[in-house]
Amino acid sequence: MRMLSLLPLLAVSLFGAGCSSHDARPLPRPASVDVPRFMGDWYVIAHIPSWPERDAFDAVESYALRPDGRIQTTFTYRKGSFDAPRKSMHPVGRVEKEGAGAIWGMQFVWPIQAEYVIAWLDDDYTQVIVARSKRDYVWYMARTPQVSATDYAQAVERIAAMGYDTHLLRRVPQSVRTPDR
Secondary structure: OHHHHHHHHHHHHHHHOOOOOOOOOOOOOOOOOOHHHHOEEEEEEEEEOOHHHOOEEEEEEEEEEOOOOOEEEEEEEEEOOOOOOEEEEOOEEEEOOOOOOOEEEEEEEOOEEEEEEEEEEOOOOOEEEEEOOOOOOEEEEEOOOOOOHHHHHHHHHHHHHOOOOHHHOEEOOOOOOOOOO
């Protein structure tokens, strides 16, 4: 019973609290997101990390549509080095009715859902910025483990324009090998 009462506190500490710039502007987002096209692997290039991801190496977020319409998510990473064993988390996403596919609820611990906003997506679905209205966490991801210096600099500019403190942004070390899952 005591453990159940600690679950909401755990979820808030992992995913609901962080440094927030208190920017009241709504986040930008694409006019629509083709959710099936969005599925697949996304390498985390940079982030303002939640507590579990703060020392992540080889971080990959993978999405798959479930028969019930929800999104099975698998976040894999190595903690602290390229040689560390692979860890994973398995939240379930739900595309919200409003937002044309760009607003999701991501559930790590029942019954708490974290906001997940696709704030920028390139036309080719090869790079994305996922953000939160609180401006506490952000993820810049790509379909490849590496991006050009120009693409990275443009992503940092976009993240800053959204109201984030980019001094908190962490570049995620990615090896060039394919993740072994």
